[in-house]
Amino acid sequence: MRELLLRYQKRHIWLLCVLLILAAYFGLRGNKALMNAVADHVTTPFKSGMARLCSLTEVSVAEVIYITLGSLAIFYTANFLRALFTQPRRGETVYRFLLTAVCVGLTFYAGFCLLWGINYHTDSFQDRTGIHARQGTVEEVRLLTERFAAELTAAAGTVPRDADGTFRADRRAIIRTGPTVYENAYEAFPTLRRQDVAPKAFACSGFMTAMDFTGFYFPFTGEANVNMDSPAAFLPSTVVHEMAHQRQIASEQECNFVAIVVSTMSDDPLYRYSGWLMGYVHLSNALYRSDREAWQTIRDSLPAEVVADIHANNAFWAAKHTKFTDVSQKVYDSFIKTNGDPNGVQSYGMVVDLLLAYYGS
Numbered sequence: 022m023r024e025l026l027l028r029y030q031k032r033h034i035w036l037l038c039v040l041l042i043l044a045a046y047f048g049l050r051g052n053k054a055l056m057n058a059v060a061d062h063v064t065t066p067f068k069s070g071m072a073r074l075c076s077l078t079e080v081s082v083a084e085v086i087y088i089t090l091g092s093l094a095i096f097y098t099a100n101f102l103r104a105l106f107t108q109p110r111r112g113e114t115v116y117r118f119l120l121t122a123v124c125v126g127l128t129f130y131a132g133f134c135l136l137w138g139i140n141y142h143t144d145s146f147q148d149r150t151g152i153h154a155r156q157g158t159v160e161e162v163r164l165l166t167e168r169f170a171a172e173l174t175a176a177a178g179t180v181p182r183d184a185d186g187t188f189r190a191d192r193r194a195i196i197r198t199g200p201t202v203y204e205n206a207y208e209a210f211p212t213l214r215r216q217d218v219a220p221k222a223f224a225c226s227g228f229m230t231a232m233d234f235t236g237f238y239f240p241f242t243g244e245a246n247v248n249m250d251s252p253a254a255f256l257p258s259t260v261v262h263e264m265a266h267q268r269q270i271a272s273e274q275e276c277n278f279v280a281i282v283v284s285t286m287s288d289d290p291l292y293r294y295s296g297w298l299m300g301y302v303h304l305s306n307a308l309y310r311s312d313r314e315a316w317q318t319i320r321d322s323l324p325a326e327v328v329a330d331i332h333a334n335n336a337f338w339a340a341k342h343t344k345f346t347d348v349s350q351k352v353y354d355s356f357i358k359t360n361g362d363p364n365g366v367q368s369y370g371m372v373v374d375l376l377l378a379y380y381g382s
Contacts, residue, residue, distance in 0.1 A: 025113065032120050039127045046134050056142040064136050064240075065269050072218050072243030072267065081221035081246050083239035088225075097121075136240035140271035147275065147375075149212040154274070154374035157381065159311045162373065163319075165380055166304040170319050172285070173297040177326045179290040186329045188254035190291050196220055196247065198289055199260045205286040213268055213279070220245035220260050230341050235259045238266035252337050254330040257295035258284045277303070278375040298330060300376060307373045 049055055075082040101118040105111055147153050157165075183189045200217040207214045220236075221244050223229055229237070229248045236247040236259045245263035247256065262280035270276050277299070284296025309316040320328075 025116065029117065029120060032117075032124055035124050036120070036127070039124065039131050042131050043127065043134065046131070046138065050139070050142045053142060053144070056139050057144055060139050060143045060269060064139060068136060068240055068243035068267070069215070070243070071241070073216070075221075075242045075244055076218035079219075079221070081223055081244060082242045083221070083244050083246055084223055084225060086239075086241065132241060137238075137271070140269055143269065143271075145272060145275060146212070146270045146279065150210060152375065152379050154371065155378045156374055157377040159308075159315075161377055161381055162304060162308050163312060163315045165376060166301065166308045166316075166319055168380070169297055169301040169304055170322055173294070173301050173327055174322070174324055176290065176294040176297050177324050180294045182326060186326045187333050188252070188294070188326075188330050190253050190256075192249055192253060192256060193222065195253075195256050195291060196222055196260060198257075198292070199245075199264060202257075202261055202287050202289065202292055203264070203283055205288065206283045209286070210279075210283075213265075213283070215268055217264065217267075220247050220263055222247060222249045224249075226250040233338065233341075236263040238263055243267065252330070252334045254298055255295060255334060257287075257289070257292040258299040261292070261296070274371040274375065277372040278379070281372070281376065282379065298327070301327075302331065303372050304376065 097118075101114065104114050108114060181189050196219055199220050203213055203215075203217060223236075223246045226249045229235075229246075230250050234248060235251050235255065236245065238245055245260070245267055247259050247263060249256075251259070258280045261283050262276045265276040265279040265283075268279075270279065281296050281300040281303075284292045284299070287293055287296070305316060305319065308319070
């Protein structure tokens with residue numbers, strides 16, 4: 022055993038260092054002042070700099086990294102299997118493979134914790150703005166759903182549509198507009214101010230769809246990545262959501278709230294429509310659970326084009342749902358929970374409480 026430890030001494034030191042980093046992270050993450058300082062002066066400047074560097078290319082560097090790591094993993098596994106059947110000391114071969122895999126996996130996880138997990142323990146968007154989520158009455162939800170339905174109806178005629186009435190737009194143009202979409206929100210939300218770069222179109226969007234992701238933020242490169250295959254009506258608000266993560270906002274509920282409010286403030290009609298649509302969907306889902314009759318009345322008031330967009334979105338995701346979708350969501354749910362958000366991916370539905378707090382104040 023001693024000989025084995027010495028033979029792979031560097032990998033054991035690597036593993037020990039990573040474990041010490043993770044221990045420090047989990048031990049100190051409850052110190053909000055420290056987490057704020059690290060995020061403000063270390064990790065956020067690093068990610069912003071990486072985002073600007075990666076903006077020199079329209080290709081998602083995050084996607085290149087994932088493809089490279091996946092290819093290396095396949096090559097390494099194949100090499101391990103070859104060695105397992107052609108070389109002596111199979112036990113040592115297995116140990117070396119597992120040790121290396123654990124070191125790489127934990128290093129990647131530690132990087133996520135330091136570059137992204139920290140943001141679950143800093144001042145939240147609610148802390149920074151004073152807008153705190155609150156529960157409302159069924160009547161408050163109904164009134165706000167009516168308001169969003171009216172705004173959505175007014176915006177429905179301002180966007181281009183296909184022959185079947187569904188939202189149609191140049192997806193690349195939507196992405197190019199991203200860096201300017203926050204400008205009208207800075208006066209109301211000065212904490213959101215930053216130098217923006219365009220989000221990235223994920224080339225392998227089919228894989229993202231299989232995971233039930235409309236987009237994701239990659240902290241190692243600071244890039245906001247979006248799914249180019251999902252229904253276009255929600256793409257603008259998705260862009261704003263992922264760019265909210267670039268603003269040090271970890272909570273999915275807060276990013277959804279930011280996506281709705283910022284999109285509806287935009288000068289771009291595509292973003293405004295997408296924001297009202299996203300907000301309406303959240304509110305109407307909440308109203309449906311509380312007052313089915315009121316929900317039906319408001320739903321019947323929507324123009325056919327809006328209903329078509331909602332149906333198209335629901336049909337798309339229903340058709341793409343697989344067992345892999347469930348597994349990926351459970352993995353992401355676990356990551357969120359281990360980093361301090363007990364709601365996991367269900368926190369996406371809590372955006373209604375923030376909308377009530379903001380629009381009802």
